[in-house]
Amino acid sequence: GRRALGGKTVSTVTLKDVTKVFRDGTLAVDSINLDVNDGEFMVLLGPSGCGKSTVLRMIAGLEEPTTGAVMLDGEVANDLPPRDRRIAMVFQDFALYPHMTVGDNIAFPLRLAGVEPEPRGERVSDVASALGIGDVLARKPGQLSGGQRQRVAMGRAIVRRPGLFLMDEPLSNLDSGLRAELRAEISGLTRELGVTTVYVTHDQAEALTMADRVAIMRRGVLQDVGTPTQVYGRPATLYVAAFLGSPRMNLLEASVYVHLDRYVTLNLGDQSLYLPWNDIRSRAVAHYHGERIVVGMRAEALTPVAPDSPGDVLRGRIRYLEHHGHESLAFLDIGATAIVVDEMGAPLEPPPVGQRGLRRFGSVMQRLTGKPVEA
């Protein structure tokens, strides 16, 4: 934890019914409740304009909530000026002063704060060695790799021992290779340092790979909060189900019928799936007896099987195949609905060379292994 730098202790953020209405009447954030735990890496994820940055700016004290409370370490901080919040903010460009050495860059905030040279030098070398850049303190930023520059920027942010890191799309200006590399570095570093972090992005790959928990927003409203596995596997709303993951989750309307001799049928258009009672999927849908629901199935949870396979299979017609190198996706019509299936486990016969995956296949059967989503 934070002991590595000998710094301060707890740092939590709590948002209680936080709403932000801008002066022009824009409702940017709508009654959000969120707890960020000590040392947690929380990612705020959502499309452009959903209110992520506004949430971050309220935590930083750069915007005031219209109603509700922003709490830091359990105390209402609505009126606390930004400089008294023990917060470090890192933005897109990680700008370093090019004419200063790495050591001077990291020391800069301490100099501004009037810290004496001796404790200053000690703090800088503590931070630099915690970040693994102790041996480049005399260099200029131009002589560093992208990852090292990132570490220097973080060193400069952390040197004043913030209790909280706020990052707003810090990687969005970088090319995709460096971005993937740095996302592992950033989340690794904040964990090593034990600093609570709130990280804003619209990039779901970034969110799912970096976060301890992800908070997904849409139009100012918090849709779901959970670990990447939870929000991906058990999304709280249809919006999240459709938003997360590529290819998109298959969402099929179905009606549920529970039979007295203990099995369940799911009627999907003109097809029925029979689910034995001891099947986990039966229990998930059984209390919707007689109702119409939406069933969510991830492409990778569906396994292609031979046309004559017995059991709980869905029958579909392949419209086309899409090859992605590491996987192939099959797009099928199941009655009036289109779905997508990841062929990874059991590749279908590839289309002949030159036909670019557009050949029509006969019927295949699809076995349903996905988990239902509640509508």
Ligand code: ATP
């Ligand atoms: P992006 O990813 O594009 O930065 P975001 O999710 O961070 O988007 P915000 O910047 O928080 O979204 O903006 C949320 C909404 O509030 C948007 O509709 C935006 O236009 C609006 N907004 C932001 N700042 C102001 C302001 N100062 N006055 C009025 N409306 C604003």
